[in-house]
Amino acid sequence: MQLNKTYLIIDLNDNKVIFFVVSFEQKKNFKVLKKIILETSGIQNGRVINIGTISQLLKQTISSIEDEINYFFSNVAVIINPNQINCLNVSGYKRLNGSQVSSDDITYILNDIKKIILESENNDYLVHLFNSNFSLDSDNLDNLPIGLFGEFYNQNMTFFLANKNIIRNIKSIFNNCGLNIQKIILKPFAEGIYLLSNNQSDKNFTIFKIEKNRINVSLFKNKSYVFVEDFSFGFNLIIKDISKLCSLKIEEVENFMKEIELRNVIKNNNESYLEKKYFYISPYRKIKYQLILDIISARIEELFDVCYKKNSNLKNLKSTNKVYIYVETADYYRNIQYVLEKSKLTTIECIFNNSLEQSFLSGVNGACELIGKGWEKEAVPMIYKKKSLISSFFSKLFS
DSSP states (O other), X not given: OOTTOEEEEEEEOSSEEEEEEEXXXXXXXXXXXXXXXXXXXXXXXXXXXOHHHHHHHHHHHHHHHHHHHTOOOOEEEEEEOOSOEEEEEEEEEEEOTTOBOXXXXXXXXXXXXXXXXXXXXXXXXXXXXXXXXXXXXXXXXXXXXXTOBOSEEEEEXXXXXXXXXXHHHHHHHHHHTTOEEEXXXXXXXXXHXXXXXXXXXXXXXXXXXXXXXXXXXXXXXXXXXXXXXEESOOTHHHHHHHHHHTTOOHXXXXXXXXXXXXXXXXXXXXXXXXXXXGOSSSOOOOOBHHHHHHHHHHHHHHHHIIIIITOGGGTTTOOOOEEEEEEOOGGGHHHHHHHHHHSGGGGSEEEEOSOHHHHHHHHHHHHHHHHHXXXXXXXXXXXXXXXXXXXXXXXXXXX
């Protein structure tokens, strides 16, 4: 990262693309020079499904930004959010027998395990690698124990990998725009950085993101990104439940869920009924708002149980009850928040963002923090390549 240089960050979402142009000041704080949010149909489930559509959108928008700020971009940082991420937690160790821990020891462990992972997961591309935990003689440490003496050193690492074809397609659309991808960033990681940067005391938390057809659970432990899991269902299950139990069409349910605010309706009158104007396909019948609230509550509790509270994959990773709630679908945000506040989930500390815009932009803000300041837990290993006899001779000659 260079001070006062202009950087382009693009967040690729299923329904929107966010363009962020920033520069960094003396304390590596970023200044937003330009922000554009556009609708798109070229991405689905975090995957490029129409290279032509998305390439044209990117070309036109980047060109207009360059003309406006009088700057030409050759590089870009890209935020992606595919629905299939391979997350692997692995441990490496070395017997020290009373010697010191050296940087070479740590680099060797990291690179050796990385080589094994990439050879075994040869259809995947490594997006992020984190040093999750360090321990020396069974003592957990916050920082690398370089220079300390001990008997046994253990290092936990977390690998996040995406399918190579997903990455190839993303690289292809930016090649069409004449841009080199400097860094690929997973959106849940960027959102976690945003939360960590704004809440320095929070080292351990979970992000529970609800979309219409998807739920994403991301876990952060001791400031390190250690787990992600995607589920191919979301708020659509609640819509279907209301439709089935109330004998309404999906379109009718979606319509009144966008308009009503259960908090106010039920507070004013617990016996109030759904208005006739919402029955424009189905025959009118008396349906209490309280029934709708009960259906939403039951389904949301079930979703939380399956994806978080009773998720066996999280059994040995959870160290906090603090959960940040992201609701990507603005139409349902208020009602989901209200249901969570009223439900049995109060044993979990649920925290909502102050606004939907803040929730939506948290990824690009977190990416700016990462590019400007880096992240202490993210590892960037050095791969030592074998040299030929001739190249070794000349490297020694000119060193």
